[in-house]
Amino acid sequence: MRLVALFLLVASHAWLAHAYMIEVQAAKKECFFEDLHVNDKMTVTYQVGGGGHLDIDFWLADPKGVAVAKHLKQSTGTATATATTDGRYEYCFSNEMSTIADKMVSFNVHGVIYMSDAPVAPLEREIRDLASGLQSVKDEQEYIVVREKTHRNTAESTNDRVKWWSIIQAVVVFAVVGWQVYFIQSFFEVKRVI
Template identity: 75%
Template sequence: MMTDRLSISAWLTAYWLILLFIPSLVAGHMIEVGASKKECFFEDLHRSDKMTVTYQVGGGGNQDIDFWLADPDGLALGKHIKQTTGSVSITAEKDGRHEYCFSNQMSAIADKLVSFNVHGVIYVGEDEVIAPIEREIRDLAQGLTSVKDEQEYIVVRERRHRNTAESTNSRVKWWSILQAILLFAVVGWQVYYLKSFFEVKRII
């Protein structure tokens, strides 16, 4: 009985290692795309491999970006124009290097901060036998990846909201200071005007 438990434990450990190093690809990145520039990345995929790219603009300008994903022949498989957030999922139809780019060429001044995740699953043919527990582990890993992506999206969104709140507070502060200066200036001018008016009257 103890031997069976040990063998099951070793088997599960082996499947976790296989899951971590062979069937799935997960990567999270944070980049800054300069004004009037673009940043491109590549993934080498085989036919029937799956890949998903999710992104979120965290700061800069109107917090939007152009994005596209193309196959080895340059055919666009997904394209977004001036989006704050987005996701593109593909299943490779041919072997080769797939390119995805973030473009800030529409902006001549503002740099953009972009957070993105890339995750995919290496295709396993129907003729390859997969144990039910391995299939469950793969489904669990995909679910955990989705949760991780959502958490990173929430972090970026919280950062955006915090930056917006701080910017609003700063504008309110400086507007209040400007109003106070204008108020004192108007009061000072009124006092000076009334004083000069009464002085003229007294001379007459």
């Protein structure tokens, strides 16, 4: 019965795990909030998937505005906060350092609701470990999807540049051949003075 109650508790708080893809405009920041209670744990993982140098500023702050985690110009990162007070925890992605490039950011937010330190049955502990492992696999899979997209975009861009460079080279070669034929013909022209 206790195992069923644990499962229902986890299922009823499935909203604690989110996956998002946002575009942070140049010279702007995007902030999000999560309401936590004492001893709740929240983890934010993020990755920049496109734009500029693939870097972004990130910070996670408690309800008093004190930074719990701060990453500057990172392409990927993870920040974890354990709530010391009840309140709204804020996490922001800032692209204020860039004046031109918009950034695509993929991020996940997952949390753990605090449970008392009462003795835990081995099966419950295994279920919690399994849930944590599944979350790690999900985060890694989303990381791989974003990296694949970035690499595909790079490959397609390189392919386009190679194609256009080859076309330009062919046009230049034909222009030089045409000019050479015209120039050599001019040597063999007989100029008569009448």
